[in-house]
Each structure stands twice: as C-alpha cells, then as structure tokens.
Amino acid sequence: xxxxxxxxxxxxxxxxxxxxxxxxxxxxxxxxxxxxxxxxxxxxxxxxxxxxxxxxxxxxxxxxxxxxxxxxxxxxxxxxxxxxxxxxxxxxxxxxxxxxxxxxxxxxxxxxxxxxxxxxxxxxxxxxxxxxxxxxxxxxxxxxxxxxxxxxxxxxxxxxxxxxxxxxxxxxxxxxxxxxxxxxxxxxxxxxxxxxxxxxxxxxxxxxxxxxxxxxxxxxxxxxxxxxxxxxxxxxxxxxxxxxxxxxxxxxxxxxxxxxxxxxxxxxxxxxxxxxxxxxxxxxxxxxxxxxxxxxxxxxxxxxxxxxxx
Numbered sequence: 001x002x003x004x005x006x007x008x009x010x011x012x013x014x015x016x017x018x019x020x021x022x023x024x025x026x027x028x029x030x031x032x033x034x035x036x037x038x039x040x041x042x043x044x045x046x047x048x049x050x051x052x053x054x055x056x057x058x059x060x061x062x063x064x065x066x067x068x069x070x071x072x073x074x075x076x077x078x079x080x081x082x083x084x085x086x087x088x089x090x091x092x093x094x095x096x097x098x099x100x101x102x103x104x105x106x107x108x109x110x111x112x113x114x115x116x117x118x119x120x121x122x123x124x125x126x127x128x129x130x131x132x133x134x135x136x137x138x139x140x141x142x143x144x145x146x147x148x149x150x151x152x153x154x155x156x157x158x159x160x161x162x163x164x165x166x167x168x169x170x171x172x173x174x175x176x177x178x179x180x181x182x183x184x185x186x187x188x189x190x191x192x193x194x195x196x197x198x199x200x201x202x203x204x205x206x207x208x209x210x211x212x213x214x215x216x217x218x219x220x221x222x223x224x225x226x227x228x229x230x231x232x233x234x235x236x237x238x239x240x241x242x243x244x245x246x247x248x249x250x251x252x253x254x255x256x257x258x259x260x261x262x263x264x265x266x267x268x269x270x271x272x273x274x275x276x277x278x279x280x281x282x283x284x285x286x287x288x289x290x291x292x293x294x295x296x297x298x299x300x301x302x303x304x305x306x307x308x309x310x
Contacts, residue, residue, distance in 0.1 A: 036093055037086040042178045045082045048075050049163055053125055057149050067172055076118060083114045090174040113170050120166045127199050131158055134200035138222050154203030157189035164193035197221075198254070205260075212249035214267060221252050224260040224279075232266035253289070 022029050030036055051058040052075050055068055061187075063071060088110035095104060095241035135155060137147045142148055148155055160183040163177035176193035184190045188207040195211050198219035203209055205225035211217070215229045247267035256271050258264065259279040264271065271277065272289030281293050 020245040034092055035089055036094070037089045037174055037178065039178060041082060041086050042175055043182055045079055045086070046160065046163070046179055046182065048079050048082070049121075051075060052079075052121060053128060054149050057146075067089060079118060080111075080114055083117070084110045086175060087113055087172055090172055094173040098290065113172060116170055117167055119173075120297060124162050124166065127162055128155075128159060131155060131201050134202040134220060134222070135204075138202045139204055152206075153187035154189065154206040155210075157183045157187045157191055157206065157209075158197075158201055158203060160243065161191040161195070161197070165195070165197075168193045195249070208261075214247045215249040215252040218254035218256070220255050222257045224258065226261035227258050228263045228265075230263065230265050232269070248302060 007089035008145065022031065047059065051060060052072055053071070054077050056063045060071060068161045075189060079093075084107065086128055090108040091104075091113075092106045093222075095106070132145050132148050132155065135152060136142050136145050139148075142152075148231075156284075160179050164179040167179075168176040180191055180193050189203060189209045191209075191211045192213040192215075194213040194244055195215040195217065197211075197215075197217040200220035200223070201217065202222045203224075204222065208226040210228045210230060212230050217229075224276060229252070234248065235243045235245055235246055250264045250266060250269040250271065252258070252264075252271045253273035255274045256277070258277040259281075261279055262277045262283070264281075264283045266284050268286070270286040271283075272287055272291060274289055275287050275291045275293070277283060278292070283293060287293055
C-alpha cells in the first residue's frame with residue numbers, strides 16, 4: 001500500500017500540538033531526569049515474594065527442606081537488589097513532590113527500608129497461615145489447604161495486600177498501590193493498602209469486592225463477592241476542598257460475615273462482632289454485635305408457560 005507523503009507532512013504539527021499540552025496539562029507529565037518506580041520491576045519483585053511466601057506453589061517446584069534455604073536465600077538477595085532502587089525512586093519522588101530541599105541519600109534510606117520490609121516476611125507468613133485456615137474452614141467446596149493456596153484469587157489479593165500494607169507502614173509511597181492495583185487487575189478485588197485487616201480474613205469468590213483505605217477489619221471476618229466497604233461522603237474545608245486523612249470507611253469487628261453485593265459505607269459505621277449482613281443490603285449506620293441485617297423478602301412472580309401459548 002502506497003504512503004501519501006502529503007499526509008505525513010502534517011505530522012510535525014501534530015507533534016508540536018501534543019508537546020504544547022505538556023506545559024498546560026502538567027499533572028499528567030513526569031519529565032526530568034529522576035525516574036519513577038518501574039511497574040514491571042515491582043511486579044517481578046512481587047513474583048519473588050509470592051515464591052517465598054508459598055514455596056513450591058508459584059514458580060520453583062521440587063523444593064524440600066534440603067534445598068529450600070538456598071532457594072529462599074537467593075530470592076532474598078535478589079529482592080534486596082530489585083526493591084532498593086524502586087523504593088529509592090519512590091522516596092525521591094515524594095521528597096520532591098512535597099517541596100523539600102533537604103539533601104537525602106535515597107539509596108541508603110531505601111536499602112534500610114528494604115531490609116526492614118524483608119524482616120517482616122515471617123510475620124506475614126504467620127498471618128497468611130491463618131487466612132488459609134479461615135478459607136478452608138469457611139468454604140465447604142475446598143478440598144484442602146493446598147487447593148486454596150494454588151487456586152483461590154481471594155487469597156492472592158489478600159496476600160498482596162498484606163505485603164503492600166507492610167511497605168506502606170514503612171512510609172514507602174507509590175509501590176504499595178502499584179502492588180494492590182496489580183492484584184486488582186488480576187482478581188477483580190480492590191483492597192487499598194492502607195486498610196487494616198486482622199488475621200483469619202476470607203474473601204469467598206471475590207470478584208467486585210472493594211475495601212477502602214481507612215477500613216478497620218477485625219479477625220476472622222468473611223466477605224462474599226461484590227461487597228463494598230466504602231465512604232459515605234467526603235468532608236470538605238471552607239474552600240470546598242476534600243479534607244484528607246480522616247476515617248471515611250467502616251469498621252467491621254471480629255467474626256463478622258457480609259454476604260454478596262452488600263454495601264457498607266461511612267467512617268462512623270461500626271458493624272459489631274459476630275454480626276451478619278445479608279445480601280444486597282445498603283447500610284450507613286452502626287449495628288450491634290450479633291445483629292442480623294437483611295432486606296425484606298422480595299415478592300417472587302413466576303408466570304405459567306400456558307400464558308404464552310397461542
């Protein structure tokens with residue numbers, strides 16, 4: 001197919017128009033010599049972390065107690081080298097974004113934070129052991145714990161959340177959100193890394209679950225698909241700007257069960273321990289412990305096939 005050279009003559013003009021927007025639309029550019037964290041590098045590090053958390057389930061098989069120490073040691077060494085530059089980039093970006101001019105050795109700071117994060121892995125594995133057990137006890141379809149680790153998207157989303165949450169607690173920007181959004185794209189489960197979630201957490205089926213940044217979730221809580229734990233409204237200052245940093249999302253105490261497509265909203269909303277929230281409920285107020293919240297039973301109509309015969 002022949003190329004019309006006269007049409008290509010207009011391409012420099014298009015380029016100039018696009019580049020002009022890089023001045024006008026400054027919030028969607030990152031131009032300069034200080035790169036942001038690399039998405040692919042973060043996802044690659046996440047794969048290594050999953051291999052450490054669930055040895056034998058992810059990439060490397062034929063592991064046993066005779067060789068697993070070498071395998072994990074090699075991954076830990078590689079993670080130190082992979083995560084340190086990405087964390088340094090994130091810290092540098094936040095430092096400049098906040099307008100600070102104090103000199104900081106970001107590489108050294110990132111190295112310390114990377115080591116502090118890697119030290120948390122045994123604790124994270126302890127939480128995940130309880131999450132897997134809660135999944136097994138809560139799902140009669142599960143044939144065993146290995147099936148849950150190998151197959152359940154809810155566990156994958158919770159695992160990545162627990163890693164991202166620890167990074168967030170260490171004051172690392174951007175990377176925790178990159179991790180949980182990667183999990184969101186894979187599983188359809190959206191957990192903000194800032195949420196606080198206790199042990200024994202089980203998301204059954206999972207697709208469409210949303211857990212907001214300031215949620216507090218106790219131990220042994222179970223959610224079904226389509227559950228939203230969201231904000232009721234956003235408080236604003238006198239100028240109409242959103243006030244950030246306030247609690248906007250609900251609290252679920254221990255042993256709460258929330259069934260499919262329920263929506264619970266508001267930072268002042270507290271679901272008492274052992275409460276059960278039924279399917280499709282829209283809830284913006286607190287409920288006492290051991291409460292059962294359901295909608296009135298809808299009216300079901302079934303038309304006889306005789307009505308449609310000619």
